[in-house]
Amino acid sequence: MKDTLDKIIEVAVQKFGAEYAEARAQKLFKTMLTVKEEKVEAVREGIENGVAIRVLVNGAWGFASVCSFDASVLSDATSHACKMAKTASLKLKNPIKLAESKAVEDRVLVKPKKNPTEIPIENKIKTTLTIAKNVLEYDNRVKSCTVDYLDLVGTNYFMNSEGAYIEQDKLYVWSRISATAKEKDVYTFSREEVGSTAGYEVFDIETPEVVGERAAKRAVDQLKAKPPKGGTFPVVLGPNVVGVFVHEAFGHLAEADLTLSGSVLMDKLGKKVASEVVTVYDDGTIEGAFGSFKYDDEGVPAQKTLLIKDGIVVGLMHNKETAKKFNAQPTGNARAEDFRTEPIIRMRNTFMAPRDYSLEELIEDIKFGYYFKSFRGGQANLDGTFQVGIQEGYEIVKGEVGEPVRNASISGNTLETLRKVDAVGKDFELWPGRCGKGQTAFVCDGGPHIRVLEVLVGGGA
Amino acid sequence: MAVLKEEEAISLAEFAVKSALKKGADEAEAFAYEGLTTTVAIERGQITKSSRIIDRGLGIRTIVNKAVGFSYNNILTDKASIEETVLKALKSAKASKPDKNWQGFPATKPFHQVKNTFDEAICELSPEDLVKAASIMLEACEKTDKRVFPVEGGVGASYLARAIANSNGVIGFDRGTVIECSLATIAQESGEVTPICFEFNAERLYKINPEWVGVEAARQAASALRARRVETKNMQVILAHFALQQLLYYTLMEAVKADCVQRNQSALQGKLGEKVASEIVTIHDNGLLDGGLRTWKFDGEGVPQQKTTIIERGILQGYIYDNYTAKKEGKESTGNAFRAGYLSTPRIEATNFHFVSGKKSPEELIGEVSEGLLVYSVQGAHSSNPASGEFSVVATPAWKIEKGKIAHAVKGAMLAGNIFEVLKNVLALANNERKIGQLVAPWILVEDVKVIGR
Structure with a gap:
C-alpha cells in the first residue's frame, strides 16, 4: 500500500505542483445486526475499501474519493483532485495555508482482549437477543425493543507530502438499545448506547443484563412521570x-x-x-x-x-x-x-x-x-x-x-x-x-x- | 471510472442472484448502487474547495430457511468478489434465526412512469460551472447586506443510479440527477451574533436559483438581528418549511411507518378512520411526485413507488409499508422500502411526504395572526419522543408577529407540545409549497402552541 500512496503524493506534488497532498487508503470490514423484540431482522456483513486524496493547490483544496485500489483509477482521481483544487482557487481571496506537523512513521496495532473478528456471529446474535430479552421481560408494559449492533475493524493507511506514513488499525464495537413502554395513552421511549475501541470485552462490563435493565427501567419509570413546568x-x-x-x-x-x-x-x-x-x-x-x-x-x-x-x-x-x-x-x-x-x-x-x-x-x-x-x-x-x-x-x-x-x-x-x-x-x-x-x-x-x-x-x- | 450502463448494472445484480441460488439460497435479491457527486464548497466567505466522490457497490440479501442474511461489497472488479459477497450473505443467513413472518421477496409488478427526475445537463456540468453558480450565490448574499457573513455552503451535482434483481424475476434500473445549492449565514452587529440562518434550493433538473438562495440567506440573517425575548404563553405559531420538516420527521413520519404501528410504537396505532388532524390537513406519501427529491420508479426492494393517502381532510387513511410489514397484514407494499445506497437492508421511510397546500399567500397568513411567532427552523427536534409525538425545541430563527405584522426577531424561545395536538390545531395553510428533504409542504398556521420565553 505504501508504494500506491507514494505514487499519488508524487504525482500531486511533482506533476500538479500541490503545496500539500495526502492520501488515505482504508480497508474496512463491518458486521451489523438488528434485533426487533426477539426477532433477528438481518445479519449484515460488508467490505468497504477505498482511497481518499486531498490536495492543496494554489491555496485551495481539491478532494477525490474512489472505491478502488487500482493504479489507473487512482491516477485519474489524483489528477481530478488537483484540477478541482485549481478550479476552486479561481475566486480565492485568502489562500489556505497549513501549520506543519512532525512527520511520523508508525504502525499502530490494536490489542483487544476479545477481537470482534474472532467472535462467531452466533455469539453476537446471542448477546443482542439477550439484551432484548432482558428489556422485554423487565415489565409487561414494555412493548417493544430494538437492539442495533455494529463492529468495525480495519486498517487506515495514511501518507502526506510532509513525509508521514502511518498504518493504523481501527476497531469499534457499538450497540444501541431502544425500548418503548405503553400504559393507556402514555407512550415512553428510552435509549442506551454501548461503545468501545477496546474490543468485544465491553459486554463483560456493560452486560446484556445491565444495559437491558437500564433501558427498560427508564421507559417504565417514565410512564408515571408528569410534564415539567416550563x-x-x-x-x-x-x-x-x-x-x-x-x-x-x-x-x-x-x-x-x-x-x-x-x-x-x-x-x-x-x-x-x-x-x-x-x-x-x-x-x-x-x-x-x-x-x-x-x-x-x-x-x-x-x-x-x-x-x-x-x-x-x-x-x-x-x-x-x-x-x-x-x-x-x-x-x-x-x-x-x-x-x-x-x-x-x-x-x-x-x-x-x-x-x-x-x-x-x-x-x-x-x-x-x-x-x-x-x-x-x-x-x-x-x-x-x-x-x-x-x-x-x-x-x-x-x-x-x-x-x-x-x-x-x-x-x-x-x-x-x-x-x-x-x-x-x-x-x-x-x-x-x-x-x-x-x-x-x-x-x-x-x-x-x-x-x-x-x-x-x-x-x- | 466510467458510470455503469443499464445492462452492466442489471447484469451484476442478476449474476449475484443466480450465484446465490446456485450456492443454496432459497431466495435472493441484489441491489446495485452508483453515485457520482461533484461539489464546490464555500467556507467563511469564499470558495475554498472542490471534490469529486465516486461510490459504487452491490448489496445482496439471501434467505435460507426463512432467515435473512445480507452482505455488501464496493469492489466490483470481478465475478469472484461478487461470489465471495454471496457466500458471506449465505453465511450470515445460516447463522441467523428463522423469522416465521418472512413471506418472500416481492413479486414483479409494472413500474409507473416518473417525470423530471433525470437531466443530462446536470451530468455534463464541469467544476467551473459549479464555481460560477457558487460565486453568483455568494455575491448575491454579500450585496444584500454588509452585516451578513456567509459561513458555509456550496453547490453539488449528483448522478445516482440503482439496479435491482430478485429470485421472483423482479428486474429494474433507474437513474436520476440532483443539483443543490445552499448557504448558511450569520449576521453580526455591535456584539450581537444571530443564530445560523440557512437557505437552499434542490432540484432534480438543472433549474436552481443560486441568486435567490444568496439573497434570501442574507435577508434572513439580517432580520434575525436585534432579537428580544418573549413572554411565556400559549400563542399562534406559523411553522415555516424547515421547522415543519424537522418536527414532522421525528414524530409523524415515524408514527405512520407500519413497522412502528405493528410494534406498538406509534400513537396512531388503531386510529385508521379516526380524526387525527384538522380537516384542512391532507397528506399523501407520493413516490411518483413530478420532480420530487425522493421520486424513483421503484423502491429499495423493486416494488413500484406509488401515491398513498395518509391523512385525508383530517382523517387517518393509511400507513406506509415495505413488503415484509405489508405481507404480515395480508396487504400490498406501498413502495416505501428505503435504502441508503448499497450499504444497508431496506427500511421503511417516507418518499415525498406531501402536505397539500392551501390558497393563502405567506403575507396573508402572517396577517391573520394577532399575536404569535413565525418559526423558520427549530433546534433539537431529534430529541422528540418518537412514540408519543411530544417535542420540546428551541425556535431559531424566529420572529414575533404582532397585529398581523412581523414585530421583531425572537431570542431563546422554546416550543413544547405534542405533534398530534399541533396537527389538530392547524388553522390555515399557505400556498408556498416547497421540497425540503422528504417533505413537500407550505407554511402552516397553528393555534395554541406553548411558547416558553422568560
Missing part, C-alpha cells in the same frame, strides 16, 4: 447530561473552524467565560474510550486538549488549517468518517473535570428545581443557543429528589449557563455516543454531577 429553574445535571452539554453547547463552539465562522468564542480566547469551578477537556488518549485514537486523519497524534481552565478559555480544537490561522499547533482533532469524506475538526472524548461536591450536597439547597439524569439528543447554534432533550428527569423538592418528569428539555445561552454553574461534583462518568457534523464521528462525553443556578426548562404540553 420556566427558569435551578437544576442538577447528571454526568450523562453534563457530557452532552459540554459537547453540544460548548464543544462545537470551540471547534476552531466553527470559532472562525463566528461562534461566540471568537474573541474569548484567554478570557473568562465560565464560573471558576469549570474545567473542560477534549481528550483523544483515554484507553479504550469510544472517541480515542492514536493519530488523526491528518497524521497528527491525538492529545489531551485543555479547553477551559478554571473558567478561562485556554484552547481550541484545531486541524492544520485552523492551527495556522490561530498561530497554534494542530491538536489531533481532524477526523474523517471514512474514505468518502474529508477530515474536519471533530471532538474526541469531551468532559468536564470533577471537583468536590457529593450529589446530596448539590441537591440539598434546592427548594424547587429539577434533576436531569439522562439526555435524548442535543444541539447548539453558533450564537451559543443550545438545546438538550431529557429522557430521564426528576423534580427536586425541598432538597430531595422527587417525582419523575418526562419529555423535558433545557435551553439557554452556553456562556450565560456556564457562568451559572456554581458547584461541581466529585464523581465522574464517560458515556459513548455519535456526533453528526455532516459526517458521523464516534465520541464520548461526560463529567461529574453539576449544579446550575438557573436554566430554561421547556415543559411538556
Whole structure:
C-alpha cells in the first residue's frame, strides 16, 4: 500500500505542483445486526475499501474519493483532485495555508482482549437477543425493543507530502438499545448506547443484563412521570447530561473552524467565560474510550486538549488549517468518517473535570428545581443557543429528589449557563455516543454531577 | 471510472442472484448502487474547495430457511468478489434465526412512469460551472447586506443510479440527477451574533436559483438581528418549511411507518378512520411526485413507488409499508422500502411526504395572526419522543408577529407540545409549497402552541 500512496503524493506534488497532498487508503470490514423484540431482522456483513486524496493547490483544496485500489483509477482521481483544487482557487481571496506537523512513521496495532473478528456471529446474535430479552421481560408494559449492533475493524493507511506514513488499525464495537413502554395513552421511549475501541470485552462490563435493565427501567419509570413546568429553574445535571452539554453547547463552539465562522468564542480566547469551578477537556488518549485514537486523519497524534481552565478559555480544537490561522499547533482533532469524506475538526472524548461536591450536597439547597439524569439528543447554534432533550428527569423538592418528569428539555445561552454553574461534583462518568457534523464521528462525553443556578426548562404540553 | 450502463448494472445484480441460488439460497435479491457527486464548497466567505466522490457497490440479501442474511461489497472488479459477497450473505443467513413472518421477496409488478427526475445537463456540468453558480450565490448574499457573513455552503451535482434483481424475476434500473445549492449565514452587529440562518434550493433538473438562495440567506440573517425575548404563553405559531420538516420527521413520519404501528410504537396505532388532524390537513406519501427529491420508479426492494393517502381532510387513511410489514397484514407494499445506497437492508421511510397546500399567500397568513411567532427552523427536534409525538425545541430563527405584522426577531424561545395536538390545531395553510428533504409542504398556521420565553 505504501508504494500506491507514494505514487499519488508524487504525482500531486511533482506533476500538479500541490503545496500539500495526502492520501488515505482504508480497508474496512463491518458486521451489523438488528434485533426487533426477539426477532433477528438481518445479519449484515460488508467490505468497504477505498482511497481518499486531498490536495492543496494554489491555496485551495481539491478532494477525490474512489472505491478502488487500482493504479489507473487512482491516477485519474489524483489528477481530478488537483484540477478541482485549481478550479476552486479561481475566486480565492485568502489562500489556505497549513501549520506543519512532525512527520511520523508508525504502525499502530490494536490489542483487544476479545477481537470482534474472532467472535462467531452466533455469539453476537446471542448477546443482542439477550439484551432484548432482558428489556422485554423487565415489565409487561414494555412493548417493544430494538437492539442495533455494529463492529468495525480495519486498517487506515495514511501518507502526506510532509513525509508521514502511518498504518493504523481501527476497531469499534457499538450497540444501541431502544425500548418503548405503553400504559393507556402514555407512550415512553428510552435509549442506551454501548461503545468501545477496546474490543468485544465491553459486554463483560456493560452486560446484556445491565444495559437491558437500564433501558427498560427508564421507559417504565417514565410512564408515571408528569410534564415539567416550563420556566427558569435551578437544576442538577447528571454526568450523562453534563457530557452532552459540554459537547453540544460548548464543544462545537470551540471547534476552531466553527470559532472562525463566528461562534461566540471568537474573541474569548484567554478570557473568562465560565464560573471558576469549570474545567473542560477534549481528550483523544483515554484507553479504550469510544472517541480515542492514536493519530488523526491528518497524521497528527491525538492529545489531551485543555479547553477551559478554571473558567478561562485556554484552547481550541484545531486541524492544520485552523492551527495556522490561530498561530497554534494542530491538536489531533481532524477526523474523517471514512474514505468518502474529508477530515474536519471533530471532538474526541469531551468532559468536564470533577471537583468536590457529593450529589446530596448539590441537591440539598434546592427548594424547587429539577434533576436531569439522562439526555435524548442535543444541539447548539453558533450564537451559543443550545438545546438538550431529557429522557430521564426528576423534580427536586425541598432538597430531595422527587417525582419523575418526562419529555423535558433545557435551553439557554452556553456562556450565560456556564457562568451559572456554581458547584461541581466529585464523581465522574464517560458515556459513548455519535456526533453528526455532516459526517458521523464516534465520541464520548461526560463529567461529574453539576449544579446550575438557573436554566430554561421547556415543559411538556 | 466510467458510470455503469443499464445492462452492466442489471447484469451484476442478476449474476449475484443466480450465484446465490446456485450456492443454496432459497431466495435472493441484489441491489446495485452508483453515485457520482461533484461539489464546490464555500467556507467563511469564499470558495475554498472542490471534490469529486465516486461510490459504487452491490448489496445482496439471501434467505435460507426463512432467515435473512445480507452482505455488501464496493469492489466490483470481478465475478469472484461478487461470489465471495454471496457466500458471506449465505453465511450470515445460516447463522441467523428463522423469522416465521418472512413471506418472500416481492413479486414483479409494472413500474409507473416518473417525470423530471433525470437531466443530462446536470451530468455534463464541469467544476467551473459549479464555481460560477457558487460565486453568483455568494455575491448575491454579500450585496444584500454588509452585516451578513456567509459561513458555509456550496453547490453539488449528483448522478445516482440503482439496479435491482430478485429470485421472483423482479428486474429494474433507474437513474436520476440532483443539483443543490445552499448557504448558511450569520449576521453580526455591535456584539450581537444571530443564530445560523440557512437557505437552499434542490432540484432534480438543472433549474436552481443560486441568486435567490444568496439573497434570501442574507435577508434572513439580517432580520434575525436585534432579537428580544418573549413572554411565556400559549400563542399562534406559523411553522415555516424547515421547522415543519424537522418536527414532522421525528414524530409523524415515524408514527405512520407500519413497522412502528405493528410494534406498538406509534400513537396512531388503531386510529385508521379516526380524526387525527384538522380537516384542512391532507397528506399523501407520493413516490411518483413530478420532480420530487425522493421520486424513483421503484423502491429499495423493486416494488413500484406509488401515491398513498395518509391523512385525508383530517382523517387517518393509511400507513406506509415495505413488503415484509405489508405481507404480515395480508396487504400490498406501498413502495416505501428505503435504502441508503448499497450499504444497508431496506427500511421503511417516507418518499415525498406531501402536505397539500392551501390558497393563502405567506403575507396573508402572517396577517391573520394577532399575536404569535413565525418559526423558520427549530433546534433539537431529534430529541422528540418518537412514540408519543411530544417535542420540546428551541425556535431559531424566529420572529414575533404582532397585529398581523412581523414585530421583531425572537431570542431563546422554546416550543413544547405534542405533534398530534399541533396537527389538530392547524388553522390555515399557505400556498408556498416547497421540497425540503422528504417533505413537500407550505407554511402552516397553528393555534395554541406553548411558547416558553422568560
